Amino acid sequence: MPYSTLFPGQEPNEKIIKLMRRHWWILFKTIFLYFILILLPFVLKGIIINYTVLFESEVVSVVFGLFLSLYYFFIITLFFRAWLDYYLDIWIITSERVVNVEQKNLFSRRIASFRLYRIQDVTADVKGILPTFFHYGNVHIQTAGAKQEFIFKQISDPYTVTKILIKLVNWKKGILNKQGVLQNN
Amino acid sequence: MELSLSIFLIIYLICLLFILIMTIFNLYHSWRFGMNNFTNFLMMSIYIVILFVIIFFSIKFISSVDWKSTFEIIIF
Numbered sequence: 001m002p003y004s005t006l007f008p009g010q011e012p013n014e015k016i017i018k019l020m021r022r023h024w025w026i027l028f029k030t031i032f033l034y035f036i037l038i039l040l041p042f043v044l045k046g047i048i049i050n051y052t053v054l055f056e057s058e059v060v061s062v063v064f065g066l067f068l069s070l071y072y073f074f075i076i077t078l079f080f081r082a083w084l085d086y087y088l089d090i091w092i093i094t095s096e097r098v099v100n101v102e103q104k105n106l107f108s109r110r111i112a113s114f115r116l117y118r119i120q121d122v123t124a125d126v127k128g129i130l131p132t133f134f135h136y137g138n139v140h141i142q143t144a145g146a147k148q149e150f151i152f153k154q155i156s157d158p159y160t161v162t163k164i165l166i167k168l169v170n171w172k173k174g175i176l177n178k179q180g181v182l183q184n185n
Numbered sequence: 186m187e188l189s190l191s192i193f194l195i196i197y198l199i200c201l202l203f204i205l206i207m208t209i210f211n212l213y214h215s216w217r218f219g220m221n222n223f224t225n226f227l228m229m230s231i232y233i234v235i236l237f238v239i240i241f242f243s244i245k246f247i248s249s250v251d252w253k254s255t256f257e258i259i260i261f
Binding site: 058059062063065066069070072073074076077080081083084087088103109 | 190193194196197200201204207208211214215218219224225228232235236239242243246247250254256
């Protein structure tokens with residue numbers, strides 16, 4: 001059955017603060033690349049017909065027809081795969097934790113999360129001309145302990161996300177300090 | 186040496202089987218993890234419609250070819 005919640009283990013009173021995917025520019029680049037790939041066979045066929053006599057052979061025409069069919073099946077399937085990679089890779093900030101849902105490939109999906117109070121450091125980086133122009137970049141989140149760092153990859157407005165996260169972490173730690181849970185931190 | 190054109194059709198069908206497996210996994214992922222929302226449903230529909238368009242033109246092309254005809258391979 002399809003998941004009815006954004007991620008498995010979502011608590012009933014857990015409020016979703018922000019849901020993020022990669023910046024639209026990343027998707028646009030993929031769409032543009034596949035658009036070029038769709039036009040490519042027509043351009044190639046045009047060149048071959050104009051400059052060679054290859055298509056006068058029945059065998060070449062048949063092989064080209066079958067190749068074209070396979071090519072478009074592949075292209076549309078790979079495009080849908082790329083779309084799924086974009087769409088199913090999500091980062092969620094909730095009132096309780098940060099969740100990373102990543103579709104690695106066809107057979108691998110990784111869901112990781114950690115509580116807000118475990119966050120020790122949040123940094124944003126925007127590198128390059130296009131990321132600066134379109135306001136996208138990475139947010140690195142480091143936690144206490146040996147757990148690996150989380151990276152929100154190529155998200156929109158990383159500086160704002162960093163500010164939101166820092167505010168949330170301070171708020172959560174404040175609450176836990178009042179309750180005496182985080183006395184040593 | 187003479188070979189039938191149908192050899193290309195067999196290779197084509199083997200490749201198609203691989204694409205079919207990829208398609209099934211794609212649709213499964215989309216349905217299972219796509220959170221049942223409109224965007225996901227729309228993309229799945231567009232994907233399926235385009236697949237059917239390609240299938241339609243492929244069948245049209247395949248049925249127009251005489252697969253019993255042969256071609257000659259020259260071996261040096």
